[in-house]
Amino acid sequence: MASDVKPRVKVPKQAAAGEVITIKTLISHKMESGQRKDKEGNAIPRSIINRFTCDFNGENVIEVTLEPAISTNPYFEFEAIVPEAGEFTFTWYDDDGSVYDTSKKITIG
Amino acid sequence: MELTRRSAIILGAGALFAAGLPKQGSAATSEELISAFTGGAEIGAGDIELTAPEIAENGNTVPIAVSSGSAAEILVLAMGNPTPNVATFKFGKLAGSRAASTRIRLAGTQDVVAIAKLDDGSFVQASSTVKVTIGGCGG
Numbered sequence: 706m707a708s709d710v711k712p713r714v715k716v717p718k719q720a721a722a723g724e725v726i727t728i729k730t731l732i733s734h735k736m737e738s739g740q741r742k743d744k745e746g747n748a749i750p751r752s753i754i755n756r757f758t759c760d761f762n763g764e765n766v767i768e769v770t771l772e773p774a775i776s777t778n779p780y781f782e783f784e785a786i787v788p789e790a791g792e793f794t795f796t797w798y799d800d801d802g803s804v805y806d807t808s809k810k811i812t813i814g
Numbered sequence: 815m816e817l818t819r820r821s822a823i824i825l826g827a828g829a830l831f832a833a834g835l836p837k838q839g840s841a842a843t844s845e846e847l848i849s850a851f852t853g854g855a856e857i858g859a860g861d862i863e864l865t866a867p868e869i870a871e872n873g874n875t876v877p878i879a880v881s882s883g884s885a886a887e888i889l890v891l892a893m894g895n896p897t898p899n900v901a902t903f904k905f906g907k908l909a910g911s912r913a914a915s916t917r918i919r920l921a922g923t924q925d926v927v928a929i930a931k932l933d934d935g936s937f938v939q940a941s942s943t944v945k946v947t948i949g950g951c952g953g
Binding site: 725726727738740760761764765766767768769770771772773774775776777779780781782783784785786788 | 874875876879892895896897899900901902903904905906907908909910911913914915916917918919920
């Protein structure tokens with residue numbers, strides 16, 4: 706599973722101090738709900754990302770608990786305050802224990 | 815046991831109740847989920863907005879958005895799904911607004927409910943009915 710998971714995030718490169726910016730995140734993941742059955746009628750085991758967090762310089766922006774009802778390739782859009790220049794870190798936690806992360810730097814202009 | 819009229823009525827009522835159970839199944843769990851989230855507190859209306867399409871052609875990706883002026887946490891439930899829980903958003907110190915949007919799966923036409931825990935500890939909810947046309951001819 707871990708091989709074909711690719712996180713993508715969209716964060717502006719620059720912001721004014723204290724500005725509220727919009728962040729969009731997408732991660733490729735099949736989000737198998739555990740409800741579907743294969744051709745033989747066996748239930749396909751659940752395999753989803755169950756938690757997503759976004760932090761800026763160690764301060765939390767948002768934390769989301771995901772359930773099987775979140776669509777394939779989970780997408781989130783939210784807003785964050787940028788008090789200073791720094792780095793956003795995005796972390797996704799998979800059911801199988803894998804952790805996917807990515808980060809984006811932002812400067813104050 | 816002798817089958818009297820009284821016991822027959824009781825049996826019939828029991829059978830009806832049992833037959834009604836599967837339909838109530840997911841509703842009961844969503845009630846449990848709600849009370850687990852609110853701790854049994856009363857849910858009012860007010861400072862929360864749930865944006866969902868009236869008609870979703872594809873139940874696999876239904877875009878929704880939740881927003882609230884002063885929510886600390888927002889719980890989203892799809893009442894008609896096999897597991898009603900959809901997502902919980904917790905807003906941190908640097909959240910620019912108490913709003914988020916995502917895409918969810920809906921098993922069929924149903925109500926989507928968002929419950930917010932506000933900063934003052936009270937709970938508010940909003941709901942929206944989404945029609946899901948799985949056949950997908952835009953009807």
